[in-house]
Amino acid sequence: MRRLEHAFADSQRETALVAYLTAGYPSLDETVDLVDAACAAGADVIELGAPFSDPLGDGPVIQATTQQALRAGVTVATTLDLVAKVRATGNDVPIMLMGYCNPFLRYGLPKLFADAASAGADGFIVPDLPATESTDWLVEAEGHNLGQVFFAAPGSSPERLRRTARQSRGFLYCLADNGVTGVRDRLADGLDAYLARVRAAATTPVAVGFGISRPEHVAALRGKVDGVIVGSALLKRIGAATTPQQRIAETTTLISELKEACR
Amino acid sequence: MSGWFGGYGGQFVAETLVAPLEELEAAYQKAQASEDFLSELDDLLNRFVGRPTPLTRLRRLGVEANGCTLWLKREDLTHTGAHKINNAIGQALLARRIGKRRIIAETGAGQHGVAVAAACAHLQLDATIYMGRVDAERQAPNVQRMELLGAEVRLVDNGTATLKDAINEAIRDWIAHPDSTHYLLGSVVGPHPFPTIVRGFQSVIGREARQQFLDSVGDLPDAVVACVGGGSNSVGMFSAFLDDPVRLIGVQAAGEGLGPGGRHAAPLLYGEPGVLQGTRTYLLQDDDGQILLTHSVAPGLDYPGVGPEHSYFKDTGRVEYRTASDDQALATFALLSRAEGIIPALESAHAVAGGLELAEELPHGSNILVNLSGRGDKDLVSALAAIRERDGADR
Numbered sequence: 292m293r294r295l296e297h298a299f300a301d302s303q304r305e306t307a308l309v310a311y312l313t314a315g316y317p318s319l320d321e322t323v324d325l326v327d328a329a330c331a332a333g334a335d336v337i338e339l340g341a342p343f344s345d346p347l348g349d350g351p352v353i354q355a356t357t358q359q360a361l362r363a364g365v366t367v368a369t370t371l372d373l374v375a376k377v378r379a380t381g382n383d384v385p386i387m388l389m390g391y392c393n394p395f396l397r398y399g400l401p402k403l404f405a406d407a408a409s410a411g412a413d414g415f416i417v418p419d420l421p422a423t424e425s426t427d428w429l430v431e432a433e434g435h436n437l438g439q440v441f442f443a444a445p446g447s448s449p450e451r452l453r454r455t456a457r458q459s460r461g462f463l464y465c466l467a468d469n470g471v472t473g474v475r476d477r478l479a480d481g482l483d484a485y486l487a488r489v490r491a492a493a494t495t496p497v498a499v500g501f502g503i504s505r506p507e508h509v510a511a512l513r514g515k516v517d518g519v520i521v522g523s524a525l526l527k528r529i530g531a532a533t534t535p536q537q538r539i540a541e542t543t544t545l546i547s548e549l550k551e552a553c554r
Numbered sequence: 555m556s557g558w559f560g561g562y563g564g565q566f567v568a569e570t571l572v573a574p575l576e577e578l579e580a581a582y583q584k585a586q587a588s589e590d591f592l593s594e595l596d597d598l599l600n601r602f603v604g605r606p607t608p609l610t611r612l613r614r615l616g617v618e619a620n621g622c623t624l625w626l627k628r629e630d631l632t633h634t635g636a637h638k639i640n641n642a643i644g645q646a647l648l649a650r651r652i653g654k655r656r657i658i659a660e661t662g663a664g665q666h667g668v669a670v671a672a673a674c675a676h677l678q679l680d681a682t683i684y685m686g687r688v689d690a691e692r693q694a695p696n697v698q699r700m701e702l703l704g705a706e707v708r709l710v711d712n713g714t715a716t717l718k719d720a721i722n723e724a725i726r727d728w729i730a731h732p733d734s735t736h737y738l739l740g741s742v743v744g745p746h747p748f749p750t751i752v753r754g755f756q757s758v759i760g761r762e763a764r765q766q767f768l769d770s771v772g773d774l775p776d777a778v779v780a781c782v783g784g785g786s787n788s789v790g791m792f793s794a795f796l797d798d799p800v801r802l803i804g805v806q807a808a809g810e811g812l813g814p815g816g817r818h819a820a821p822l823l824y825g826e827p828g829v830l831q832g833t834r835t836y837l838l839q840d841d842d843g844q845i846l847l848t849h850s851v852a853p854g855l856d857y858p859g860v861g862p863e864h865s866y867f868k869d870t871g872r873v874e875y876r877t878a879s880d881d882q883a884l885a886t887f888a889l890l891s892r893a894e895g896i897i898p899a900l901e902s903a904h905a906v907a908g909g910l911e912l913a914e915e916l917p918h919g920s921n922i923l924v925n926l927s928g929r930g931d932k933d934l935v936s937a938l939a940a941i942r943e944r945d946g947a948d949r
Contacts, residue, residue, distance in 0.1 A: 347729075348729070351728075354712075366842040368842075392566055392828075393837070393843040394844065395843070396828060397842060419567060422571055423565065423572075424565060441569070445570075446574070447573060448573065451572065451573070466568075466569065466570060471726050508811055
């Protein structure tokens with residue numbers, strides 16, 4: 292939690308940038324390099340996705356990366372190993388593990404949180420785990436002092452927002468729009484009013500994601516949220532590149548541009 | 555409504571779906587207490603669906619085996635040819651009350667898709683149906699029916715391009731359009747309140763069958779048998795007999811018939827609990843929690859999970875679960891057609907196969923009630939090809 296709190300501490304001056312990468316995409320070794328490149332270019336938090344066969348909250352771009360990772364045999368265990376490898380390079384940026392309930396439950400929650408803590412991860416983002424089903428997870432998260440991120444949606448009622456925000460450890464993930472993850476041309480209509488409602492309900496930092504694709508999107512959100520989360524736009528750039536060097540260059544370029552827009 | 559059946563069920567969904575699910579639960583509870591809603595539903599069930607469906611006593615099967623009598627609850631005789639219409643018309647009516655005019659649905663065998671398309675045409679709602687490409691190919695007549703009824707059919711290529719993948723795409727559509735759209739889920743699976751709502755609309759099967767049986771025989775059946783894919787026809791049937799001294803038997807798809815190591819769709823026998831598509835239930839999954847590929851000759855049973863209430867029934871022992879293989883289902887498909895003049899859906903043929911097996915185990919003179927959940931017209935091409943292939947292999 293300490294690293295995570297620190298990442299959002301200065302968000303009044305500068306929006307925190309959360310970069311999503313899929314563990315094992317395009318390969319486990321390259322993911323370590325891409326994490327380092329994203330951090331060097333200004334990413335404040337890494338969201339590292341553990342693959343699942345049925346990623347209901349993801350659009351085609353992230354689905355394609357997790358399918359490739361699955362075919363390469365990436366599991367929860369190898370994703371945790373990846374975190375340890377990143378830490379071994381001396382990287383101290385907070386790493387949030389993203390994944391769907393079932394692989395995590397199969398691994399076993401007590402072991403999952405213990406192993407995540409010892410690997411050097413900072414918490415979990417689980418898109419099919421609403422706060423109302425999270426009792427067991429929160430016990431573990433508190434026990435290991437890890438983050439447990441819940442979501443706000445455009446249709447969330449005020450009571451729901453308050454409850455979700457109160458239970459979120461680390462930050463509240465504010466879904467910018469209805470729909471699954473993916474690149475979008477513009478921010479959703481009515482986003483400002485919705486963000487204001489979320490801010491009013493939340494005492495934890497608020498990071499907004501889904502469809503945040505371009506520097507102008509990030510610039511438009513400056514001062515309104517504590518963090519922005521970018522996933523599909525980054526993976527699309529990485530996917531279009533053909534060599535490891537190009538993939539690192541694309542990551543560096545996009546993250547630098549987005550980070551510039553945070554300031 | 556708690557949404558839990560023992561330790562199974564729940565609402566494991568994207569936050570975006572919490573508000574529409576809460577809205578649906580509230581609307582369902584209100585509708586259940588509304589005379590207007592219930593009488594409109596009754597009227598539709600009688601005059602559009604064709605209820606009550608008859609109870610047919612088989613003349614040869616069972617009797618010849620061991621002097622047992624098999625009774626079929628004829629859901630195959632409903633409009634559109636399967637029990638799916640009971641739930642489709644109920645939820646479509648509910649969606650109209652909520653004010654949602656766009657309906658999305660998944661379909662495996664195509665029976666739910668056809669039922670939704672018909673219900674939506676009848677109530678003047680827009681229907682979009684997701685169907686795996688593999689299923690669409692093996693159930694081509696149902697694709698034509700859906701389109702003729704005015705529905706848009708969207709083919710899904712992800713995964714194994716079958717039922718699970720169609721549900722994934724329908725859920726993604728719902729996440730994108732939670733305000734305007736009702737997801738008309740076709741089985742007792744998915745997040746709360748779907749397992750409860752679908753059971754509610756399918757419980758008409760059990761209510762009718764129990765009364766018809768008492769009227770015909772003067773006693774309760776000794777056993778009630780139904781096939782279990784997602785589990786809606788079986789839960790609908792079993793729900794009326796839970797407190798009776800009656801054996802309840804659910805038949806899952808053993809696929810190749812090679813047990814847990816072969817290709818099958820029997821999570822209640824060979825699976826372990828986990829979370830998929832919004833609910834905690836028995837699943838076919840690997841050691842890393844990835845969902846495994848399934849196989850059944852019956853597309854409506856070709857699913858790696860099962861309704862959470864079945865998981866609860868398995869653990870409590872109230873329902874016994876067994877399997878029928880592709881071969882058994884195909885043989886029963888042909889047998890019931892020739893011996894009794896009834897062409898069953900391949901899904902329902904699993905239930906009849908289970909009933910015939912039971913007839914050999916139960917004492918002479920026992921009465922076995924089998925839910926014939928649907929008719930087999932949709933299966934003619936694929937079933938006859940599979941039977942020919944097996945006959946060829948036997949020579």
